[in-house]
Amino acid sequence: MGLIRKLLYAGCSDLQEHDPQKAICFGVNVMVLVNATLCILVGGLFTLLSRNLLMLGGVLIETTFLSIPILANFKKRYFIASLSLYLLMCITTFYYGSVIGKEMDNATLMLVYSFSVAFFLFRGITLAICIAINFGFVALLNYNYAHHLIPTMTLPSKALEGFVKWSVFAVTLLLTALTFTMFAKRYSRVLLNLLKLRHYTSQVEKNLQEEEISNENKVKFISTTYHEVNNFFSGQSSLIRRLSILENQNRHADIKEILTIIEGYSENMQLLIKNALSWSMFEMQVTDExxxxxxxxxxxxxxxxxxxxxxxxxxxxxxxxxxxxxxxxxxxxxxxxxxxxxxxxxxxxxxxxxxxxxxxxxxxxxxxxxxxxxxxxxxxxxxxxxxxxxxxxxxxxxxxxxxxxxxxxxxxxxxxxxxxxxxxxxxxxxxxxxxxxxxxxxxx
Missing domain, CATH: 3.30.565.10 (Histidine kinase-like ATPase, C-terminal domain)
Structure with missing residues (x-):
């Protein structure tokens, strides 16, 4: 189990969780191990049933070459790993299709499988080239059906031919489903990262708007407080000048009334300043008991x-x-x-x-x-x-x-x-x- 885990995560551990390349790397390793397992089990079974050395040679060669993508991933040559896996899939599709024969192979389903692998692994011009290569191998397979460049294996009975046909169908369907699963896993991560990025962007935008509003309110608060304080000192200055006039006129009753007004203004100004300090404390989430x-x-x-x-x-x-x-x-x-x-x-x-x-x-x-x-x-x-x-x-x-x-x-x-x-x-x-x-x- 330890070896299988190392093979699955070969070259993937150093990649960031949100990096789409990590899903591709892991997917390549999964497909390599699944293909190698099916190649040994199914290919070995078909070799025993047909006693065809061409089938045995294909099994041995494919199993050997399937180590290339994992080694490339391990060396962090991710593109070489993807390309070597895809070319190997195209070559083995052509080879096994030729050996098994037209009656027992399903080239159409293999075409879907090859397409799914290409869309999972590549983008842009590389994807277009790989699709063209895929069509080329399918055309070559049909050409071989007509001219028998690679001999088709023979089976002793119709029952075995049916068994091989449906086995090929099941294996191809399994590989196609696996590839689409990897495809969905890759893009679900990408979509999740995009949603996270969108949420983060909207949150930053909201925070900036709140900060802008907060700054506007602070400017408004400072200017209005200045206006109130300025009015207070202007009023006090007027009252003090009035006191001087009343003192010269010996109007003591009026002086007492003016002093009461000044006292009221002073208490109100003290509370205005206290409000400013209270607001600052509430903003800093500090409260006095x-x-x-x-x-x-x-x-x-x-x-x-x-x-x-x-x-x-x-x-x-x-x-x-x-x-x-x-x-x-x-x-x-x-x-x-x-x-x-x-x-x-x-x-x-x-x-x-x-x-x-x-x-x-x-x-x-x-x-x-x-x-x-x-x-x-x-x-x-x-x-x-x-x-x-x-x-x-x-x-x-x-x-x-x-x-x-x-x-x-x-x-x-x-x-x-x-x-x-x-x-x-x-x-x-x-x-x-x-x-x-x-x-x-x-x-x-």
Whole structure:
């Protein structure tokens, strides 16, 4: 068995798995061993039945010359191996057909067999030449039938003639089936490699498209963040200049109001920068563990409302803060994450409120609490509703021309970190209602 395995894989082991030449090399070795086995068994049997030395000579010569293709493969002379096998098949087809005779041979089936071998082994001009050689040997075989250049063997009875005829038919059919099997094996590998290559190419193309979209989104994110930061510093500069004027006029009440506005702007800018850092961390799949402490939620979010009131007033929008009386005075949560969530939802509602009220409502639940942010503005279109928590998805409106759609994406990630749930109900031109549910959390 070890010797047979070495003969089967002679010259094939060093070839790559996806190389079509490996299938040809292996197929040549298989056909050599099968032909040698059939030559010895069937040819030996026919020699005993006919006692014809020409048949015995053909068996000995063919068996000897069948070693040439395997030796050529072993020396990595793959073309010589294929060509020598094909020529040997053509010569033996002519020789055995002549010895067996026209009545017991089936030259038509042998023609199919020779064709199948040629298509398995060769391509292009070599294939055309081999087909021409094949026709030449078939013509030569028929010429020999007419002129008996090689004497035909004789059998003592009709029964033996029938046996030889059907044996030749079976052997030829077996060799043809074997060749087509090798042919299918070769091209199934080629087809599989082509499919793998197509899949790999499409995946590379998809990755390039995603990378291009990602780069566009990053450029958009950077430019929009720059726009927001620039507006912040422009607004701060204007307010500081206003403070100087009010100080010279001793208008202390107005100075206090301006300082409150500056404080609100600063808190919003701090949360904007925190959003940028959060997005970067989510992109790198890095998350910070929440720090859970008891918080005065009412006071914390009331300050958030005051910080955003002036921004809302600039858009002719009023913020309304409603708190369920049954809500406990202190609740466990992560202070900064809760502020980010509230800021993003309020900021999103103010942008799309379309000069209508925005409501922030806190309610007690049996096993936690929830936050509701509702506006009566432009709403969210049905096409975006299923994707609204994805990055860089936003509903454009007159108050949100430059929005980049990261706020709700970051909000959902932060809610997940607090083991909560966020949902949205909306219709176009009928406002949107975001509901965030928080469970009872254990203190850090």
């Amino acid at each position: 929440p720090y859970i402490e008891l918080l005065d939620i009412k006071a914390l979010l009331a300050n958030m409302i005051r910080a955003n009131e002036f921004i809302a007033l600039e858009k002719n929008t009023r913020l309304i803060f409603l708190v369920d009386e049954s809500l406990p005075a202190f609740l466990p949560s992560d202070r900064l994450k809760l502020l980010q969530i509230t800021h993003n939802l309020l900021n999103n509602a103010i942008k799309h409120a379309d000069e209508k009220d925005v409501i922030l409502k806190l309610e007690k639940l049996p096993n936690g609490w929830r936050m509701i942010v509702q506006d009566n503005g432009v709403g969210i279109s049905e096409s975006l509703l299923q994707r609204i928590f994805n990055p860089f998805v936003t509903e454009k409106s007159k108050g949100n021309i430059n929005g980049i759609g990261l706020g709700l994406y970051i909000t959902r990630k932060l809610v997940d970190q607090l083991h909560g749930d966020i949902s949205v109900r909306s219709q176009l031109n009928a406002g949107a209602c975001f509901t965030v549910t928080f469970p009872e959390l254990a203190l850090s």
